[in-house]
Amino acid sequence: MLRPVLCALALWLPAAVLAAPAPPPLPVPPIVDRHTQPERALLGFAPPPPAVTCAEGAPRRLSGNRFSPAPSWMPAGEAAPRQETFLFRIDPSGRPLGIRAATPRRDDQTEPLEATLAAWRFEASNAGFTGCAYTVEGRVHLPTLAPADLLRQAVAERTWRGRDEWRLRQLIGSAGCGPNTAPAPRITHHPDYAAVQKLPGRPQWSLESFDVSTQGRPHHVVHIADSGAPDLRRRSERAVRASRWESKEAVGCLMTYYAPPAPLPAPPMPQRTGYERPGDSCEEDVDLSFRTPIPYPKAAEGRRIEGWALMRFDVAPWGEVGSIEVLASEPTSAFGLMASNYLRMAKASNPSTGRKGCIVPVRFKLPELMTDAGDAED
Known part of the structure; x- marks a missing residue:
């Protein structure tokens, strides 16, 4: 008797309920304009200032690395500015301490910017400086529109890797010595890194360009850029000239030499x-x-x-x-x-x-x- 009862109940249901709803239409993929898609870009920072602002005055900056460029993404044709202010004090020896961002917002660049600033040196004073502030200014660049010095620094510091790195190399004139055309090294000379003066907290690099003759000898050796290390620069040029490659002609090859920093000890800890x-x-x-x-x-x-x-x-x-x-x-x-x-x-x-x-x-x-x-x- 159960089956007839169920059938009878079904007869009383409205037709709209008995009819299965039509499936929704398939979504149409949006039309993507490649000109508005993010492109691989470089975040570059302004050169360090000659001085910073503190409560007691404007102490002169004596030494320190530039801020390193960073990989970024941006819509084609746009340049997004970036600003981040850091607060710190300067001890009597000229060392910045207590470095922190003025706002609690932190991203992938906050820590590298802090570390670079920590290795700067300012003029010495009897009592040091307090209430110091410096605003780091950055801008995102498409590689084809980036300043030449930013491109050279990005290549030397390996901001990009793989295919993107070779794209940067092409932009600074290394198109004739790519991953498939570069001659293999036969004898590689290095600078005497032990003789290079190590700088606390400051890595050093020197970027050299050269051609390779059909005999595997380097010629047209040209210094491209460095981190402000004249001693490493001289030793790097000599190392390139003393090296040898396979007998295969190439134009626009690049070599970067790196010297590690000396340790920068921590300041005394309070009780x-x-x-x-x-x-x-x-x-x-x-x-x-x-x-x-x-x-x-x-x-x-x-x-x-x-x-x-x-x-x-x-x-x-x-x-x-x-x-x-x-x-x-x-x-x-x-x-x-x-x-x-x-x-x-x-x-x-x-x-x-x-x-x-x-x-x-x-x-x-x-x-x-x-x-x-x-x-x-x-």
């Missing part, structure tokens, strides 16, 4: 007693455990800049770490940010009743280099 508060209850040391070693800020590691962060936090009775606060970090805010992120993964093994206002130092120390050898890339 934790200056940050203690009434009501804190963390008299004993806290035993923290981590699943992985603490990572090093990448831009600072590349420039061999050491640093530290002084951190404050609470510990729950079950071992969870919370209320994490960066009390101070030097020489850039990247060390405090890295320490803060790392403490979030910590677990206290002896909290008993919990702790409040624990203060611990986090030091970032680089291992000693086993060699003074530099590097070369063609």
Whole structure:
């Protein structure tokens, strides 16, 4: 009797319900205009200033690298400006410290810009300078419209890799010595990197151009650009002339020689007693455990800049770490940010009743280099 009942019920349903709805039409793919699609571009920064603005005046900048260009994307034909202000102080020796972005916004370029600024040197003074500020100005360029010095720096510092890198090389005159046409090296000479004066926190490079004869000898050796390292430049030109390639003619070959920076030690760390508060209850040391070693800020590691962060936090009775606060970090805010992120993964093994206002130092120390050898890339 069940089947007739179901059929009877179906007879009373409206026709609109019984009819299956028509499937929606397939979406039509949008028409893409290739002229509005993002293109591979270069983010370049203005040259460093002769001086910066501080509360006590405008100290002169004596030395330091230019900001490195970065890969970017942009709609064709547009140039998006970029500005980021950094705040810092300058100690009596002329070293910038306490470097941090004026706004909390951080992106992929904030840390490299901080690290570059940390290796600058200003004029010495009796008491140093406070309340210093500098606004980094950048602009995105299409490679074909980029300034020549930006293209040369991007090639030397390997801003792009692979096919995009060869595109930049072509724009600075290396079209005749591409990945499929360059002669293979037979005897490669390098500068005496051990004799090159290392600069704290400042890597050095020198970019050379040359042709190769049918006998595999370099000729028309021309210096293209460098990071402000005249000693490395002279040694690089001699290294190119002494090298040999296979017997295959080529025009517009490039070679970049790199000298690593000397370590830039961290400034002294203050005593934790200056940050203690009434009501804190963390008299004993806290035993923290981590699943992985603490990572090093990448831009600072590349420039061999050491640093530290002084951190404050609470510990729950079950071992969870919370209320994490960066009390101070030097020489850039990247060390405090890295320490803060790392403490979030910590677990206290002896909290008993919990702790409040624990203060611990986090030091970032680089291992000693086993060699003074530099590097070369063609």
